[in-house]
Amino acid sequence: MGMTIVQKILAKATGQASVKIGDVVEPRVDVAMSHENAALVINQFLEIYSGTGLEPNVWDPSKIAIIFDHRIPAESAKTATNHKKIREFVVAQGITKFHDIRGDEGGICHQILPENGYIRPGYVVVGTDSHTTTHGALGAFSFGIGATEMASVWTLGTVLNVEVPATIKVVVTGKLSGFVSPKDLILHLIGKISAQGANFKVIEFHGETIKNMSTSGRLVLSNMSVEAGATAGIVPPDEETVRYLREVAGVTDDIEMVLPDADANYERIVEIDASKLTPQIACPHTVDNVKPIEEVVGIKINQIVIGSCTNGRLDDLEIAANILRGKKVHQETRMLIFPASWKIYKDALSQGYIMDFISAGAVVMNPGCGCCLGVHQGALGDKEISLSTTNRNFKGRQGNPNADVYLCSPAVAAASAITGVITDPSKGVN
């Protein structure tokens, strides 16, 4: 019996010829990522060393990545003090993959890691953020962990007691047509298998639709795999992965392709015909409460959000700018845009998208996560409704438990900004 991609990666990361589903392994880690919650990781790391008589030094400072993105620039003295504490630790430990609050190299962690070539096929990547699943788009086994577990990784360079997960194979065929995007595909999948449908399992993405999808789109699929409960969402690497790593991420060294075996054992196979999809909307207050747009058109929207680690990439901004160019955001709606990184921001600036947004009446914010999780800017008022390209619509998510969040693609968000109500972009917005 062959192995799935996660079995192949874990075998390699433990120096074994093969691993079985359910085996307990201790894989070495290639990248260990944290954001502001590194402040808590530092506390736990020092606690591990306390009383041992050993110098608290991380196992490998070149493999730790720290990116400030959740509350930037600091919204409070408490956050600023956490930032300061982390900066001091970064300097003391010699951590090199550090992205501070800077316009030349900053952004959201799940964009910074791929964009800078920190991720490779076959890597084991852990992050103190549930959307660490994002990096599976480049063929890595990448999953979210808590702060104490990260402190353990910083100490040992391995993840303790990992159970080799079973895999659900998702096969997507058919062309995404018109304004239907990877976001609609992943929302449809989550609605189909439910918010717990992949709990403790890995999703592997296959099929011609995935083969023909850009890395930018694949990042959306892997990013939101966690919303179906998946430990990881992995796209087996191919020519497109190599293209992205060489052309966008500037990788020059060898790229090792770790691939699933043809006779791998999958727990379940889910088939989707993408050509049949219309834009999909996740309705309050769970991500699996997904409806085709026909069922929700016309709902009045107070705030539109385009951005985040899910849909803040250049192609997302391009499609939104193409819809908004020369038009106006509806008078009773406000629109916030936050690109996923400053690199994307600068590219959008040179393409003219940023001016399109501002001229239409949108507010372009600095790259960051704050608005998505309700910690920094863009909070909703009581009984207000947000339509957002982000990844979660849980009660209270955008800062107010008495508000509603609907999730959608960038095209739906842009079209709806003009009309002030949920609008199918294929129906025209004039």
Add this chain to the structure above:
Amino acid sequence: MTSIVIAKFGDDISTDTIYPGRFMATVLPTETPQYAFMDETELNAKLNNKRVPPNSVIVANNNFGCGSSREQAASTLKGWELIIVARNFARIFLQNSINLGLRTIICPTIDANENDELEISETEIINKTSGKKFAIEPLPLARQAIIDAGGLIAYTKKKLLEKSGKN
């Protein structure tokens, strides 16, 4: 041991419900408990008014703790010394709970309401109010090893000392 159910939840209780994102800049386990279920005002008041004895139980259906990896969701409940009984848990929340020593019990058929009295043993839960019994699903051995060591800090400390030849 007899415990009282202080709250009963349905499916998909997210970490945003357990510990809202706006309090994430607070990280110290001594400070996080006050914000537990901040937007579930009745439950939060019950906890903060110290009307909840240690080992009280929160009961939930499926996928408790879904969403964010924020460890505060586990530390805030650990701070109140609660026991969480759910039909199943989301992965990161369950792992965080084990790492921090929050008692989480997987009980695939659990049926209990607020104020019910539960008798919890190693293998089963008896709902003394309804008279029904429910089997507990044992944790995988790999996770039990962390609990037995007293949490992930102690477990890692032991591994570190072994590795450095100090033990």
